[in-house]
Amino acid sequence: MPAKILINQESKINKYILDDLKISMSVPQRKHLELLVTGIIGSSDKRTISNIVRSSVSKKDRSCTQKFLNSSPWNEDDAKLKQKKYIETILEKELEVNSEPFFAILDDTIIDKSKDSKKIAGMGYHYSHSSGKQEWSHNIQSLHCVAGNISVPFDFEMYLKSDYCEANNLEFKSKVDISIDMLKCLELQKEYRSYFLIDSWYTSPKLINKAAEIGFHTIGALKSNRIFYPMGIRHKLSEFIQYITDSDLDLVTVKGKDYKIYRYEGHMNDLENAVVLITWDISSPNAEPKYILCTDVTLDSKTIMLYYSKRWHIETSFRYLKDRLGLDHYQMRSLKAIKRFLIIQYISYAYVEFFRHKNKIIPLSSNFGDTIDFIKLCNMKYTIGFIYDCGKNNVDIKSLYESFGIPA
Numbered sequence: 527m528p529a530k531i532l533i534n535q536e537s538k539i540n541k542y543i544l545d546d547l548k549i550s551m552s553v554p555q556r557k558h559l560e561l562l563v564t565g566i567i568g569s570s571d572k573r574t575i576s577n578i579v580r581s582s583v584s585k586k587d588r589s590c591t592q593k594f595l596n597s598s599p600w601n602e603d604d605a606k607l608k609q610k611k612y613i614e615t616i617l618e619k620e621l622e623v624n625s626e627p628f629f630a631i632l633d634d635t636i637i638d639k640s641k642d643s644k645k646i647a648g649m650g651y652h653y654s655h656s657s658g659k660q661e662w663s664h665n666i667q668s669l670h671c672v673a674g675n676i677s678v679p680f681d682f683e684m685y686l687k688s689d690y691c692e693a694n695n696l697e698f699k700s701k702v703d704i705s706i707d708m709l710k711c712l713e714l715q716k717e718y719r720s721y722f723l724i725d726s727w728y729t730s731p732k733l734i735n736k737a738a739e740i741g742f743h744t745i746g747a748l749k750s751n752r753i754f755y756p757m758g759i760r761h762k763l764s765e766f767i768q769y770i771t772d773s774d775l776d777l778v779t780v781k782g783k784d785y786k787i788y789r790y791e792g793h794m795n796d797l798e799n800a801v802v803l804i805t806w807d808i809s810s811p812n813a814e815p816k817y818i819l820c821t822d823v824t825l826d827s828k829t830i831m832l833y834y835s836k837r838w839h840i841e842t843s844f845r846y847l848k849d850r851l852g853l854d855h856y857q858m859r860s861l862k863a864i865k866r867f868l869i870i871q872y873i874s875y876a877y878v879e880f881f882r883h884k885n886k887i888i889p890l891s892s893n894f895g896d897t898i899d900f901i902k903l904c905n906m907k908y909t910i911g912f913i914y915d916c917g918k919n920n921v922d923i924k925s926l927y928e929s930f931g932i933p934a
Contacts, residue, residue, distance in 0.1 A: 539563050542877050547612050549605045558594040559870065566851050566874040568902060573852025573871075583931045595863040602866045606681075609873055610711055613680055616880060617673040618714060624674030627719040629833070630712060630742065631670040631840040632705055632728055634685065637854040638663040647694075647861040650687040666853075666868070667701060669708040670840040677839045677894075678879045679847070679872050681708045684865065701728070706736050715741035721822070722746075723837040729819060731796030738821065745834045748817035754794050754802055763817050767804060775806075780831045784808040787827050794819075803827055843875070846894045851875060 539560050543549055551559065565578030575595070579588045594600075621628055636652045638661040643649060651660040665685040671678055683704045691698035699707070705728065714720065722742035724733070729746040737744050750764035767788075775786040788804040801820040807813055820830045847853035851874055856867050875894075882888055882897040892900070916926050924934045 538881075539877065542880075543873075547605070547608045547873070549608055551600050555594060555598055555600050558591055558598075559873075561591065562867075562870045563874045563877060566871055567878060567898060568905065569852070573855040574857055583929070592858075592863075595858065595866045596860055597862075602862070602869055605873075606869050609869070609876065610681055613671065613678055613876060614712070614714060616883075617671055617676060617678075618717075620674040620676050620883075621714065621718050626674055627721055627833070628714050629672040629721050629723055629836050629839075630680070630709065630715070631672065631723040631837050632668070632708070633670075633725060633837075633840045633844070634665055634667040634701070635844045635848075636661055636663040636665050646859050646864075648684060648686055648690065648864070650690055652685075664864070667704050667708075668840065668844070669705075670843050671712075672836055672839050673714075676879065676883055677843070678876050679840075679843050681711060682868060682872060683708065684861070684868075702730060702733050705733055706740075709737060709740050709742070712740075721833055723834060725837065726817075734797065734819075734821060743820070743822035745818065745820045745822075745830060747834075748802065748819050750814075750817065752794070752817070754790060755792055756790055763802070763804065767815060770804070776827060778828045778831060780828060781835060785831065787831075789827050791823055797821070799823060801825070801827075801830065803830060805831070842894075847871060847875060850895055850898055 540556075543556060543559055543563070549556070549559070561582050562578060565582055566573050569577060569581050571577045571581070575591050576588055579591055617628070636654050638654065639646060639649065641662055643662070648664055649662060650665070652663045652665040653659070654661040654663070666682055667685050668682045669680045671680040683699075685701055685704060686696065686698070688698045690696075709722070720742050722737045722744045724744065724746040726747040726749045729744075729748055729752075734744045734746070748763060751762050753760060753762060754766075755761070756766060770788050772786075774788055776789065778785050778787050784807075786806040786808060790802040790804075792799065794800050794802070801823050803818040803820070805816050805818065807816075818830060818834055820834075822830075825833070844853075851871050853868070853871055856864055858864050858867060878894060878897050878901070881901065882892060882894065888897060888900055912929075913926065916929075927934045
């Protein structure tokens with residue numbers, strides 16, 4: 527059947543935007559926002575503006591929705607700020623009843639476009655981890671938060687190349703500067719034990735030290751050329767492994783997998799004291815070792831490994847954003863419209879995650895994708911029930927067509 531979507535969610539989405547987020551918008555603007563959130567969550571097609579408008583039961587013109595993104599006078603930074611404040615209130619409630627620490631996870635992803643998309647603002651060549659080469663793309667830097675059973679994207683920024691910023695009279699910010707700005711927006715680390723999780727691309731002394739000032743211990747991967755000082759002797763990590771014997775290793779089991787671990791605690795360049803784990807996955811004996819840094823020297827090796835494994839939450843969130851919410855489907859040209867559309871996608875993600883967390887009929891083991899499927903199933907049941915009630919009440923078919931926005 528046509529994807530006339532999420533009829534039974536509109537009032538809940540309205541409440542989320544109006545009562546929970548308290549985003550300042552006129553009624554027509556809020557209707558456009560509800561339409562986009564509804565379409566991003568419920569559509570089965572690409573999340574282009576045309577497809578979202580076409581699949582909605584609300585009678586909207588595509589050009590009006592495009593105007594809402596391009597030029598309508600609403601403050602996207604205020605909407606983003608209110609989303610972040612609301613997320614923190616929900617995360618804090620979860621931390622109050624959960625003994626686990628708070629985790630803030632940083633990473634970036636690229637949204638590649640075809641080479642003929644030269645007119646889309648902010649594009650540049652960025653390294654893709656999946657293809658192993660530079661791709662014509664946007665680079666989205668994201669901060670993801672985990673507290674107990676809640677896992678939600680908290681913030682994002684688009685990384686713009688310095689030459690693009692110079693040509694367009696924009697302030698350039700490095701990825702480290704963007705990361706610090708996003709961390710500064712958080713308050714939970716002031717009250718709860720908190721860890722900042724990063725991969726080897728972000729494990730820089732500047733970022734680690736700034737995270738410590740803000741209130742985070744850092745757990746991050748290291749590249750093999752990093753310097754440390756076992757027994758006071760300067761070594762690269764990759765050079766030192768030749769001196770490690772089996773008697774130097776501990777056996778640790780994390781989430782059912784066995785690892786051999788060498789543990790170092792001491793000085794590193796620009797870090798006064800830290801733990802470094804050199805780890806081998808026993809199930810892959812020929813694989814290169816991995817290196818993990820932790821600034822909280824009180825943690826045992828197993829806990830460091832367990833906490834670092836939570837970094838995978840941001841990888842799955844990128845996958846859900848792209849595969850289930852269409853993060854890379856936009857076809858807009860202006861930076862303002864693109865940023866606004868991305869904000870709305872992050873609002874949509876948080877709505878689904880909080881829907882999963884609050885609804886007890888959804889099993890705790892359910893993930894984000896399961897929750898979207900559940901929402902769509904509820905919508906189908908609602909639609910069938912709506913049609914059934916119309917039949918019982920002798921509603922003529924023309925009125926039924928009108929309810930679904932279908933020409934008679």
